[in-house]
Amino acid sequence: SQQGEEDPQALSIQEGENATMNCSYKTSINNLQWYRQNSGRGLVHLILIRSNEREKHSGRLRVTLDTSKKSSSLLITASRAADTASYFCATGNSGGSNYKLTFGKGTLLTVNP
């Protein structure tokens, strides 16, 4: 069953604006990850936040995690046209050799020049 659910399903903004995407999940997790997918391509790992972390930064990306609300947000600051892509959250429930991720349906971000 789908674990992560991204919101909104689609987001259209102007270049230079900030983009915020949200992810909700249902069960307890070890970590939550965000991936990016350009149209027709494979997914690229962006950032991982562990269940004992509340906020993490990587360049123009800022991820927050609220385990009490079972939710996460991805903020992209000063967006660029090249940020246009689908963004997925994925939750990890176990470590070790049987590690699996459960992906949401994604948010399609369009950044207009």
Add this chain to the structure above:
Amino acid sequence: SQTIHQWPATLVQPVGSPLSLECTVEGTSNPNLYWYRQAAGRGLQLLFYSVGIGQISSEVPQNLSASRPQDRQFILSSKKLLLSDSGFYLCAWATLNEQYFGPGTRLTVT
């Protein structure tokens, strides 16, 4: 550095025909390997994963199968394709936490 390859990039097959998609990984040993399917505009559905040679776990019952004949080779197969098998198939390998995806195969069953 690690690299993951998938082929073919695109494939058009008639209903009832067999399927074989191949995925190979370079630059790492004994990786966890995964096959996902992505329907148009949707998220990823985990089909199979493997923690070692000959070890396959199936997540969703269907007419697909997977095999891992070598440490860094993962194959997705079908004896008879259905229309519903159309989609974008992604192979991935994993470190302890992160997954790294191949470029994908676009399969259209006609």
